[in-house]
Amino acid sequence: MVTASSVQLTVLRGRTEERAAIRRLLGDLPTGGGALLLQGEPGSGRSALVDYAHRHAEGCAVLAGTGLPEEADLPYAGLQRLLDPVLDRAPALPEHQRRVLLRAVAGAGCPAHRRLALSLAVLGLLAAAARETPLLCTMDDVDRGDQPTADVLAFVARRLHRSRVAVLLTTVADVPLGGIARHRLRPLDDRDSAALLTDRLGGRPPAPPVAAALGAAAGGNPQALLDLAGVLTPGQCRGEEPVPETPPPDGRLGRAYRARVERLPADTRRVLLLAALDEDGEPATLVRAARAAGTAVEALAPAELAGLVRVEPRRVTFPQPLVRTVVRAAAPLAERRAAHLLLVGVLDGTRHRLRRAGHLAAAAPGPDPALAAELEQAAAEYARGGAVAAAALHRAAELSDDPVRAAARLVAAARYAWSAGRAHRARLLLGELPPAAEVAVAGRAEEAAVAGRADLLRGELELRTGRPGLALTTLLSAADTLSAADRECTGTGGADGDRALALGALVRAGEAVCFAGDQYRYAEVARRAELLRRPDDPPATELLSAYVAGTAATLRGDHEQAGPALRRAVVLGGQLTGAASTPAALTCAAAAGLLVAVDGAAHRLAERAVELARERGEVSALPRALELRAAAEYWLGRHDAATDSSREGLRIARDTGQENWAGVHLGMLAVLAAVRADRDTALHRIREIGEDAGAHSRPRALAQWALAVLDLVDNRPAAAAARLAGLACPGTGRGQVLVLVMATPYLVEAAAAVADRPVAGAALAVFDRWASSTASPSRRALSARCHGLLAPRGSAEAEREFRTALRLHPTDADAFERARTELLLGRELRRSRRPRAAREHLHAAREAFTLLGAASWAEQATTELRAAGESVGPPEESAARLLTGQQLRIAQLVAEGATNREIAARMFLSTRTVDHHLRNIFHRLNIRSRTELARALS
Known part of the structure; x- marks a missing residue:
């Protein structure tokens, strides 16, 4: 003692x-x-x-x-x-x-x-x-x-x-x-995991993507994190090399698990090995396999009691994935091979084609071209794709006796891994590709196609998770290689596969240009895409060509040429079916819709891209699709929905290592918070973006936009104007031209307040050319409002422009922007010494902001009302203030007599989502019926 x-x-x-x-x-x-x-x-x-x-x-x-x-x-x-x-x-x-x-x-x-x-x-x-x-x-x-x-x-x-x-x-x-x-003891969260890694690495924090990947690999287990940190190379710690996907089996935690496994009875270890090798975890398969091994599935009981495995009615799982690795590593090679062959014997060759081929491949002693081909075909038929198909194709590459086919299968495996959101695994697989000189020449075109597809994936990985500048170079190279392979294969470029991939590489190259703020380089991307266009292109390929051409024209201000191309892309996106309907194609169509201001169509296309990506397990496509959905919801005035979309996009981007797109979602969340005058949230999101984002990158531009909105809220128009004017130089194509166009209404408002007409006029001219080329009443309303702000104070021109804006604002959408116009018109009338006329618009603005929960803007309207001679107190508490903006809009439509299906159609939601919101509305307002809801809002 x-x-x-x-x-x-x-x-x-x-x-x-x-x-x-x-x-x-x-x-x-x-x-x-x-x-x-x-x-x-x-x-x-x-x-x-x-x-x-x-x-x-x-x-x-x-x-x-x-x-x-x-x-x-x-x-x-x-x-x-x-x-x-x-x-x-x-x-x-x-x-x-x-x-x-x-x-x-x-x-x-x-x-x-x-x-x-x-x-x-x-x-x-x-x-x-x-x-x-x-x-x-x-x-x-x-x-x-x-x-x-x-x-x-x-x-x-x-x-x-x-x-x-x-x-x-x-x-x-x-x-x-x-x-x-x-x-x-619960798993550590992301923050504590990163702090523990920093402690283990001597106070040197790992790069954020590295910390996120290690945290996911460790599953929040502290010792697993320490074991992973102990085997990191300097390059892995800096994020320059892929990090391990599982803790080392010979680490402290792995040794502890191995000791526990070795103490289990022999029959338990035998069945546990079968469970570890059969990753599908189907209990019925394990029952048959255990019986074939001369034992019973009940032999797993000691392993269950020890917490090593969990047997549920529909699945056998390993709570700690490291246990699966340890069980496999602890078994001698002969036992593993026998277990794989035993599983082959109990699996149905039709229903379980991929699983059966996988076990045969694991037991194969050496190269087996026929088995490699079977694995490849089975992976192509596997409905869920993702990590399972990636593992199958990786093994198919190992079994191949043709270097070109092996390389092609490795690239396909990496593409499946990336689709499943496993960026580091994709990089590891690409790293296994042999140098081109070591690939036996089985035809120059096939060799070039493999190299081009590998570069396409490398470029996409860099765009989402790494350096956009390097991504652009790699993607342009991929497009050149793929188009050359296409020409060599046909002599005239007749085969569509490699040419479509080349166009896809150019689409991604355009994204890299826009993300980094080098829009002047988009012209080169468009020139290359035009060379690949064919008059008889299938719809999916034509969509890509039209999107690139239309985006290039938009960036150079040629909206007459941009409009038809982009609208064609939107139409084609809506017509895609079957295999041609992919998340990548639909996001292009959605982006085109935003550029021509068909917000409803853009939202439907982005929503379809999100649903399809989830259905097909294409996790890596979700952050981009959710970014476009959030942008459409912003323009539709559905700020709460946009916030939800960006939050989900941020979570998935971080989970999949897409730090660049995490920055985009953080920037959008900052803007949405600033528009609501939520300073703390906006600044928190801006701090999360960090200092690594490039000076002209999209996340940095969105952060500046958010800060400018906060400046306006705090009555610092000069600071706001300076921030927004620095976002881009439309004449040179440098900076974030598209972000500047979105933020122009705020720039004009700020510049008008400090009488900086040149800055406001230049930005508004760009916005006007775009707005007038669209059929969007909301864009034209914003344009008219901006002209009202720049017209001489008290003039008939100013009032006329403001009233035109009010007439153009849609009555069933974007209540926030309409309220902002009411506020600005009321202020204009008050300052023109027409207080009685001002009060009508200021009351309307105050009521709308109150219902939307925009307290700071409601207070501005209240201040203006008092200045107009009206004695008003703080906005009244009402049932509506208990609801979010989206809930309020649904409640208002219910009060008007709309059915849930009608509400879903008008708000671009699913009926299930409307049902969910309506239940929450009833709960918040403590009511039970639609009649009570209408009474509560009256």
Whole structure:
């Protein structure tokens, strides 16, 4: 027994609640004892928390023990080790208790009818040891040692309220120890995972994408994170090389799991290996395989009790993915091969074609071209694609005897991995490609096509997750290689496959140009795309050509030429069906729709792209599709929906390592928060963008737009105008021209307030040329409002332009912009000494802002009303203020008598989404019917 002393504390990340519980347990010792149970998987920090308790047990004596699997069959072995330092206090116990205690710890066991006496003896012994000094008694991994010790300690832990003894127990399994306060150790969140990695790396934080990838690989397990950090190379730490996808099997956590696996019965290990090799996890397959192996699936029970595997009605899973890797690594090669062949025998060759081929491939001793071809065909037919198809094609490449076919299969595997959102896996697979000189020439065209597809994927990965500048170079090179392969294959470019891929590479190159703010380079992209155009192109290929041509024309201000091309792209997008209807094609059509201001069509196309990407498992396509959906929702005035879309896009972008598109969504979230005058949220999102975004990048431009809106809210128009004017130079094509066009109404408002007519006039001229080329009443309304702001104050021209804007604003959408126009017209009339006329518009603005929950803008309208001679208090509290903007719009339509289906059609939502919102509306307003809702809003 030792007395604890104060030592330098070690930081424990993500265990705030548990540390507080331990401190409370120790703090209560002077007046009474207690107990605490910590339950968590291996590596979750149980032992670290026990050490934490020891360090904080100042002025306490400490008894410490650990459950040992080697002694699990020795009754009371753990109790003997724990109590040995205080057994000299045994004479103080009643005679019958002392005898039963000494007999048990001496290895003579304890009869069933004496167990109560033994438990009371242990309780009395600990109480006697604590009379002079409070006592902390800890048993780490109590469930791994002998069960009789666990039973006695649980009995004692429930009866400590009258003693100065604290008991701290930890378990791996969720054991039934009732009556004891329990804490389950949850996985670390992203922030704590990154902090732990920084601690492990000596205070040098890893690059954000690296921290995100390692956190995902570790599943929030602290020891897994430490093991991963321990094998990182400098290049991996900086994000220049792909990081490991799973913790190392020979790391501390892997060794711990391996030791637990090796202690399982032979039949359990045999069935566990079958479960580890069959990643589909279908219980029926495992039942048949276990029977074929001469055992039964029930043999898994010890592994289940140990927390290594979980058997559910529809799936067999490994709670910690590392266990699957460890089980495979622990089995000899011959056993693994036999298990694969056994699984082949129980799988149906038609229903389970890919799984069966995969097991055959795993058992193959060397190259097997026929099996490689079977794997490739089965992967192409696999409905869910993704990581499973990537693994199959990777193995097909290994089994190939033709270097060109092997390379083609590796590239296809990498494409599947990227589609599933596994960017690092895709990079690893591309890294396995041999140099071109080592690829046997099986025809120059095929070789070039493989190289072009590899560069296309590398460029896309750089665009989404890396350096947009390098992405542009790589994508242009890919387009050249693919178009050359197409020409060489046909002599005249007749085959569409490689040419369509070349056009896709140019679309991505255009995205890289726009993301980096180098729009002047889009002309070169368009020139190359024009060379690939054919009069008989299929719709999907024609869509890409039209989109690039229309975007290039838009960027150079030639809207007469841009309009027809972009509208053609929108029409083609709506007509795509079957295999031609892909998330990539639909996002192009949606982007085209935004450029010609057909917001409803753009939203439908983006929504379809999102749904299709989810249906097909193309996770990597979601951030871009959600970006376009959010932009359409912004223009439709559905700011709450846009915020939801951007939040989802941000989450998926981070999950898939797409830091560049995470920045885009952060910028959009900042703008949406600033428009609502939510300063704290806007600034938080801007800080999250960080300093790594390029000076002219889209995330940085969106951040500047958000800051400018906040400047306007705080009555700093000069600062707002300066920020927005610096977004782009339309004459040179440098900077974020498209972001500047979106932000022009705010720039004109700011510049007009400081009488900077040249800046406002130049920006408005660009906006006008675009707005007049569209059929969008909302864009023309904004244009008219801007002209009203720039007209001489008090002039008939100013009032005419404002009233034109009010007439053009759609009545069933974009209530926020209409309210802004009402506010600006009311202010214009008040300053022109027409307060009575101003009040009508200021009241309308104040009411609309109040209903939308835009409190800061409502306060501006209130201030203007007071200046117009109206005595008004703060906006009235109403039922509508309890709702979000989207909920309010749905509630208003319900009050007007619209059905859920009609609301869904008008708001571009699914009927299910409307039902969900309506339930939330009823709950918030504490009402039960549509009639009550109409009354509440009246």
